[in-house]
Amino acid sequence: MDKLELLKSRRSVRSFTTEPLPKVVINKLRAEITMTNTHEQGFRFQLITDDPNPLRGVSKFYGSFRNPRNYLAAVVDTATPNALERAGYFAERFVVQAISEGLGTCFVGSTFNRKEVNAQIRAGEEILFLVLVGYPAEKEKAGARLMSRLVHLRKKTYKDFFQPERELEAACRTCQDLKDGLVGIACAPSALNRQPVRVFLKEIEGREVACAKVDNEGGYNLIDLGIAKFNYNFATSTECEWGNGSPLVVV
Numbered sequence: 001m002d003k004l005e006l007l008k009s010r011r012s013v014r015s016f017t018t019e020p021l022p023k024v025v026i027n028k029l030r031a032e033i034t035m036t037n038t039h040e041q042g043f044r045f046q047l048i049t050d051d052p053n054p055l056r057g058v059s060k061f062y063g064s065f066r067n068p069r070n071y072l073a074a075v076v077d078t079a080t081p082n083a084l085e086r087a088g089y090f091a092e093r094f095v096v097q098a099i100s101e102g103l104g105t106c107f108v109g110s111t112f113n114r115k116e117v118n119a120q121i122r123a124g125e126e127i128l129f130l131v132l133v134g135y136p137a138e139k140e141k142a143g144a145r146l147m148s149r150l151v152h153l154r155k156k157t158y159k160d161f162f163q164p165e166r167e168l169e170a171a172c173r174t175c176q177d178l179k180d181g182l183v184g185i186a187c188a189p190s191a192l193n194r195q196p197v198r199v200f201l202k203e204i205e206g207r208e209v210a211c212a213k214v215d216n217e218g219g220y221n222l223i224d225l226g227i228a229k230f231n232y233n234f235a236t237s238t239e240c241e242w243g244n245g246s247p248l249v250v251v
């Protein structure tokens, strides 16, 4: 599967089988997390397996999960620069690694019990969100199935992520990777499916460069920004600069 096909194949999975993660898969996921924790200041992402407790008794509709037993806990020192954006970025890298192993995933920002998360937390650190991971069950719970249908009916196309939209064609001639990057962004998960990230061109050192922003930095928007930036970079084999409104490729 090519990179865009892989991104397009992802959906939030809320029903999992009870099949445990094989050791070899756990090792690959842990290796991915170790890469993040080693290179990113203030990050202590942790993979917790066989622990259903944080998801017990949560919302019946948004976040209606079946057999959620394994998760990445996004433990981050929130005082480090661009912590939320980078957390979204590297968690989405984890998601892509997981789906390429045939696993299903779901970001969970609100519908879990923080006190029940079986992760080590030090002073100054927070659990920003979880990413559930496991083998997708064939049948979703009815509530989750309905929600997924509604969400995917409302999904935007890649054109909706560029501003101003009428200049997209010309922009694609200037930046060759732009269309693939926007398609990547259109496939990105976002809290409540708000898809708040927009791409625009900015002149930097005499060159038009694609940049990404969210208009409002509240709620989960900066996490969504990081997730979208990862998808852009993954689709186009590029690397970004950090910050709201910053270039999607290193200038």
Ligand SMILES: Cc1cc2nc3c(=O)[nH]c(=O)nc-3n(C[C@H](O)[C@H](O)[C@H](O)COP(=O)(O)O)c2cc1C
Residues within 6 Å of the ligand: 010, 011, 012, 013, 062, 063, 064, 106, 107, 108, 109, 110, 111, 112, 129, 148, 151, 187, 188, 189, 190, 191, 192, 193, 220, 223, 224, 227
């Ligand atoms: C930061 C973040 C937080 C999320 N929190 C929750 C949550 O608490 N409960 C839930 O069921 N889904 C949660 N989601 C999943 C979104 O609802 C889902 O990504 C969105 O509806 C788009 O659907 P898709 O992932 O299937 O494309 C979250 C997603 C993100 C990115």
